[in-house]
Amino acid sequence: MDRQVSAFALAILLSIVSSQIPPPNTETDATFLSAMKNLIWGPNPDLVPPSTLLTSASVSVSGAACTLPQQIGTGPYRIPRWYYNPARQRCELFYWSGCCGNQNNFQTFQSCQQVCEVDPCEQDNESGVGALQLSRWFFNKKSKLCEQFIYFGSGGNRNNFETLQECQAQCPESPNPCAVQTTGPLVTCLGGNSCGGGYYCHSGAAQTTQVCCPKPSTLDRCQQPLNIGIGNENLQRWYFNPLAQQCQTCVYKGLQGNENNFGSRNDCENACVVNPCRVGTPFRSQGVTVQCSAMNPTVCPAGYYCHIGADQSTSLCCQALGTNPCTEPMVKGEGSASLTRFFYDSSQRRCLTFNYLGTKGNMNNFQTRELCEGACPVWTNPCSVGIPIMGADQRPMRCSHVSPCPPTHFCHLGFDEATTVCCAAQGDPCQVSLSEGVGNHVIQRWFYNQKTRQCQPFTYRGLEGNENNFLLREHCEATCPVWINPCPQGEPLLNSDNRPAICEIGAENGCPTTHWCHPGSDPSTSFCCPGNSDPCVLAKSEGEGPLVITRYYFDATRRQCIEFTYKGLRGNANNFLSEGACAERCPVQIDPCPITFSSLAHVVTLTKCSGSYACPDQQWCHIGATEETTVCCPNGLSFVQPVQPYKL
DSSP states (O other): OHHHHHHHHHHHHHHHHHHHSOOOOSHHHHHHHHHHHHHHHOSOGGGSOOHHHHHSOSSOOOGGGGGSOOOOOSSSOOEEEEEEETTTTEEEEEEEOSSOOOSOOBSSHHHHHHHHSSOGGGSOOOOOBSSOOEEEEEEETTTTEEEEEEEOSBOOOSOOBSSHHHHHHHSOOOOOSOSSOOSSOOOBOOSTTOSOTTEEEEOOSSGGGOEEEEOOSSSOGGGSOOOOOBSSOOEEEEEEETTTTEEEEEEEOSBSOOSOOBSSHHHHHHHHOOOOOSSSOOOEETTEEOBOBTTBGGGSOTTEEEEOOSSGGGOEEEEOSOSOGGGSOOOOOBSSOOEEEEEEETTTTEEEEEEEOSBSOOSSOBSSHHHHHHHSOOOOOOOSSSOOOBOTTSSBOBOOSSSOOOTTEEEOOOSSGGGOBEEEOOSOTTTSOOOOOBSSOOEEEEEEETTTTEEEEEEEOSBSOOSSOBSSHHHHHHHSOOOOOOOSSSOOOBOTTSSBOBOOTTOTTOOOTTEEEOOOSSGGGOBEEEOOOOGGGSOOOOOBSSOOEEEEEEETTTTEEEEEEEOSBSOOSOOBSSHHHHHHHSOOOOOOSOHHHHTTTTTOOOOBOOSSSOOOTTEEEEOOSSSTTOEEEESSSOOOOOOOOOOO
16 A cells, blocks of 8 residues: 555656656666656566656647546556546546546646636637637637637637537626727616717617717717627617618627617618708619719719718709709708808809708709809899890800990990990980999090080999990090080081081071071081171170180271181180171271371271361371261371272
């Protein structure tokens, strides 16, 4: 008995020593090992097992071996080994026969402990080695779940179970339903919006998984990608596919998904599917909602238009209410967005801005002014009355000085070609008053001044003027009766063309008896002015103007035609081109004195004399044929000039 105990102890010792020291490399080491073997097995060499059986396991050991029963095998040897006793949950010594047995066979106590006495629920997953592919289960200590893996047949560790139930029995599951770890304890919820801000109510397979989980702050629920989660459940759920823009089914594993997870299709569509169309539903092709954009609007078929919303989810093909967006009214739409858009105002023929709310608009909705103006007939109405004549392209028909408008219209000369169009005529351009128009432009133009009968410059503002508006002075003067009124009172006699009747003094076809012919500097001011007074009784009038013209007037006091300077305008009928013309028209007093005195006639007043009334000194009394020629003449050669009759 004592010998057996000693052999048992020595076997343990030899087993430990053999496993801890390297093979003998000296004669002393070999002698020591030989002595130990003789001590344990005796001198009979047949009882001593081969050294390979002492220093290595007969089979590869894995964690699954810890659950196998003890087997000593069928060999002839007694080799000390260690096996794991599941009942006592510890490693114990046994003698292996050297052949056969199972994997619950460890060379050392330490190797048995390392494999079997460690909690398998705390071990990492190890797939092992080998050529097999076995479906197994392991406990994921991070997710606190039993999960499936492929085991290759050898090696590995104890965290290796043949069934889910075995794994769950060994390692109780207590997973966190949330994909994002929380700092505090989990809070149960009732669904909907029962969680506070920044959280959503996660709904798993059991009531214990219905807790408030954190949600991302930057990503909308419906834009989150599909996440089937983890776990061993197979829950029928719905999620919103942002690419297809529709709710689709999925299988949820029960844990650690995201907020894009709905219990029913109705819940999903109420939360995510936005119909931006004012009428009907968005166009779908092969079950998928077709998305469009301003860069690719042609994907929408006939009868639809590309509704551009606040984001891609509302940029869809909507049913068109008409064919021409330019005739539709402006619609602000519905929603919480605030988008700067442009619409076509048909009354102003302009593209204007408005604030679009994101959905339920119409076709008259453009992202840029350029898109709006490219689609609709944008033009400025320069006419002060009505609208211009429209062309076939629904834009105003343009005109020019050489390409005039119909008689019912005039060519409005705007600030550019687009505003130079045919506007409704308001009357004779020479009779309508000056209109500077409206706008911010500064354009040099000419207008006809009815008072002065002249074409004068003015500044046109570009829009809503009238036909009394000319590009050039020549155009104005060719259209309107430009002339200067030389008459001191009233207007000159006009012809049928509203221009003054030119007259010639002394001509047979002169002015009528109600008018007199104003002797201007040239024909442009020689007009028939109103009045029929005797010119010989009118006072001298130098008139107005810058001219210096030698003329003659009749001085009724002295009864002489006297030279004066006429300024060109506004004189009267006592205005003669020559002294002879004056004397022929008015009763000029005859000078009977000698020729030497006649040169003084303009400055010397002739004094009548008679036999009873003597002349002053240095003068003598000329006795003429009549009383008018019996006057005082200066001393000198005395002779009587022939009496010249005069005309009244």
